[in-house]
Amino acid sequence: DHPRAKAWDQAAKRYLYNTFSIASDEKDTSPGDDGRTVADWVNTVNAYPDLMLENHGLVHMGYLKNSHAMMFEAAASYVLAGRESPKATLHHVKAVSDILLGCVSREGAPIYFGGNDWKLVHTQCSDVINFALGAVLLDDAWSARVAETSFHWLRRIQQQHQGCYTVRRDPEHNGLVASRLILCYLVFTRRGLGPMPVSQEELDRHITGTRLFKHGDAVIHQTPTKFVSFAWGSNRMALAMPQTDNWVVWPHYASYLGLVNGKNASRRAKAVVTRLKPDVRPDGFTVTGTLKRLGGRVMQDFAVVSFKKDVVVYIERLQAKDGFRPDSRETGVIGHEYPLGENTRTFFGQFGQQEVVGVGNARAVRTLESDWLNIGGQVGYVVRREAGHDNLMRYHDEPHGEGRVPKLQEWFSLVGDRDPAPLSGEGDWACVVTFLNQSPEQTARWAQRVRFTIDGDTATCRIGSDVVAVDYARGNTRVEEALSEGRKR
Numbered sequence: 001d002h003p004r005a006k007a008w009d010q011a012a013k014r015y016l017y018n019t020f021s022i023a024s025d026e027k028d029t030s031p032g033d034d035g036r037t038v039a040d041w042v043n044t045v046n047a048y049p050d051l052m053l054e055n056h057g058l059v060h061m062g063y064l065k066n067s068h069a070m071m072f073e074a075a076a077s078y079v080l081a082g083r084e085s086p087k088a089t090l091h092h093v094k095a096v097s098d099i100l101l102g103c104v105s106r107e108g109a110p111i112y113f114g115g116n117d118w119k120l121v122h123t124q125c126s127d128v129i130n131f132a133l134g135a136v137l138l139d140d141a142w143s144a145r146v147a148e149t150s151f152h153w154l155r156r157i158q159q160q161h162q163g164c165y166t167v168r169r170d171p172e173h174n175g176l177v178a179s180r181l182i183l184c185y186l187v188f189t190r191r192g193l194g195p196m197p198v199s200q201e202e203l204d205r206h207i208t209g210t211r212l213f214k215h216g217d218a219v220i221h222q223t224p225t226k227f228v229s230f231a232w233g234s235n236r237m238a239l240a241m242p243q244t245d246n247w248v249v250w251p252h253y254a255s256y257l258g259l260v261n262g263k264n265a266s267r268r269a270k271a272v273v274t275r276l277k278p279d280v281r282p283d284g285f286t287v288t289g290t291l292k293r294l295g296g297r298v299m300q301d302f303a304v305v306s307f308k309k310d311v312v313v314y315i316e317r318l319q320a321k322d323g324f325r326p327d328s329r330e331t332g333v334i335g336h337e338y339p340l341g342e343n344t345r346t347f348f349g350q351f352g353q354q355e356v357v358g359v360g361n362a363r364a365v366r367t368l369e370s371d372w373l374n375i376g377g378q379v380g381y382v383v384r385r386e387a388g389h390d391n392l393m394r395y396h397d398e399p400h401g402e403g404r405v406p407k408l409q410e411w412f413s414l415v416g417d418r419d420p421a422p423l424s425g426e427g428d429w430a431c432v433v434t435f436l437n438q439s440p441e442q443t444a445r446w447a448q449r450v451r452f453t454i455d456g457d458t459a460t461c462r463i464g465s466d467v468v469a470v471d472y473a474r475g476n477t478r479v480e481e482a483l484s485e486g487r488k489r
Contacts, residue, residue, distance in 0.1 A: 009086075016074055016088035017041035019067050020096060022049050033086045041088065051095050052216025057268050059114035059216050059233045061103065065127055068096045069180065072133040076187050085137070097134050101142055102207055103220055104131075105227065105246045106200075108150030113220060113229035113239050115253045119407040121337070122157060122246075124150040125165035126173075129180040135194035136187055142206055144197035160341055167407050210306075212280045219278055219285050221306040226436045228306040230287045232276055236265040238287075238304045240312040240379075242436045248378045250335035252411050256314045256432070257291070258331025259413070260298055265291050274299075275475050283308040286477040288470060297324045298423065303470040303477045310436040313468045315459055316415075320423035329420060330394060330413030332383065332432045336375065337409065347395070348374040348440035358408055359400050368393040372447035373414065380435035380443030383414050384452035384461070386428070392416045429454050431461045 002008075013033050017025075021044045028038035047053050055063040075089035103111050108131070109124045128150040134143035158165055165177040198206070204224040212219045217233030222243070229239045238256035241249045254264040263269040276289035284306045291300040301317040316331060338345055343358040349370035356366070371391050374380045385391050394413045401408040415430045431452045435443060451462040457473035465482035 012074055012077075013086055013088040014041060016071060016086075017091050018044045019046060019071060020051060020092035021046045022051065022092070024049065031087075033088055038091070047092075048213075048215035050213045050215045051092060051099060052213050052218065054216075054234060056117050057234045057266065058117065059213075059218055059231050059235065060116070061100075061110045061112045061114065062116055062118060062123075064096065065100055065110050065123075065130055068093065068100065069127065069129045072129055072137060073180070073183060075137055076133065076183050079137075079187055079190050082190075090137070094138055097130075097138060097140065097143060100130060101146065101203075102211055102222065103227070103229075104146055104207070105241075106149070106224075106243045107153045107246055108146050108148075109153070111227055111229075111239070111241065111246070112251045113218060113227075113237075114231045114233070115235050115237060115251050119401070119403060119405040119409060120166060120168070121250045121407075122153070122340075123166070124154045125157060125177045126180060128154055129184055132184045133187055135197075136191050139195055141195040141198045142203055144194050145200065145203045148197050149200075156340060167401065168405055209282055210280050210285050212278060212285075219280055219287065221283075221285055223308075223310075226310050226312075228285075228312050230278075230285070230304045232273060232287070232289065234267045236271065236273070236291065238312075238314060240306075240434045240436060242310075242378055244437060245339075245378060247337060247339045248375055250337045250409060252333050252335030252409075254333045255335060256304065256332060257300070257302060257316075258329070258333045258415070260293055260300075260318075260329050260331075261326050262328060263294065265293060265300070269293075270295065277475050279477070284479070284481075286479060288472075288475055288477045290472070290475070294324075294326070297321050298326065301427075301470075301472040303468070305468050305477060305479055307466065307479070307481050309481070310438070311463060311466065312434040312436070313461055313463070314432040314434070315430070315461060315468065315470050317427040317429050317459070317472060318423050319427040324423065326420055326423070330416050331430065332381075332412075332414030334381070334412045334414060335409060336395075336411055339376075345376050347376075348443070349393070353440075356395070356397055356410075358410075361397065361399055363399050364397045366395040366397055367418075368395060372443055373412070374438065374440040374443040377439050378437065380438040380440070380446065381414055382433045382435070382443065382447050382450045384431040384433075384450060385415070386430075386452075386454055389417065389428070389430075391430075392418050429459055431459070433461065433463055 025042040032038045053064045075085040078085040131143040131147035210221045218231040220229040257265040265271040272292040279286045299319045303315045305313040458471045460469045467480040470477045
């Protein structure tokens, strides 16, 4: 009954229609609200045609899922007033829900495959609204399953932080989370809990597969046991994580492609993609490309391959102009985090085993002379270099978190040299094979079986009966994946 109620209603609808606005909305004559077409409401373009969003120089899942949550918050205002929610509250929301479901972890939070400058990774506390209200307002049983999982992990995370919802203990963030949880409760009291959740097995089947975001410049491959992605928009990075426990790898900005002279491969660091070819299959993908780094002084050819099984292959070739010698080169970068409620982790390699401590230790860069590594019995890595190159891994061990959100974020570089050497005209080749969900003993055995050979512009990696061959002259990658040992597909 407020005199401004109609004006507020109109403003809300305009804002909602212009949240997930895409170019085709301009010609969308389907009915919208108040007797107007969708095109009458939309006058912006906020998202790519595939509804991916960029912000802060990233293809940023943080802003995609927060915009999605705010649409539900707006819908809740109508629900709590006992009114029908306008169509504006669900404009492209179902499509965004499908994206979020397609990159959600088994712990109920989206995976930030383009990186996250807020440093947070386990964001169930603020994101449960996306799935809890998605279940109710979209009648979505898939979202209902994720919501149950998310609520479970939210409670565990809150207990770990003595009542706060994340490592952020400021009133702004905790107030946001509390208000979203209260809103979920109030909508439940009005509309019920939504449909019965599907089983985890049904959800796994639903989200298993490969998805290419042609306009958002990313590809993701998800199975019940792994999440693999490659993003090549404003930030370029690969990611390979075990789905059964995501408290081991976090999405480092320079993941796999690495740092040269401390610079990552992003557009902000003036790295330029000169050639890129994604090849997407229902049960995996390959991406082959070339990056011009450090103003063209270093060219980096790369290939990323996600197998059907829990194996990911990364192959790179670095070439320098006029014998340029970088001050530092750390590629094959992997972000590392500690399990919930724990402050130690054990690494395994040719060096034996080594335990590191999280918060409270001394800052150090620990060198690991090894061509294989296993992190906590969960992820294994086997590194191969061209002949004549001994490999040196480095672990960047931090005493505490830094920055606006003080989340402890440590990391490995799996490929490196003790002393920086000039990059030859023929190139410096390296291969990293990632084995997800693997014990140290299994990784040690695979280290004896991975073979890497180079012939001109072509490199071949053999992992048992599986073969990856990349030809950088033609810019393509060939994959032969065996169904089982001794039996080719």
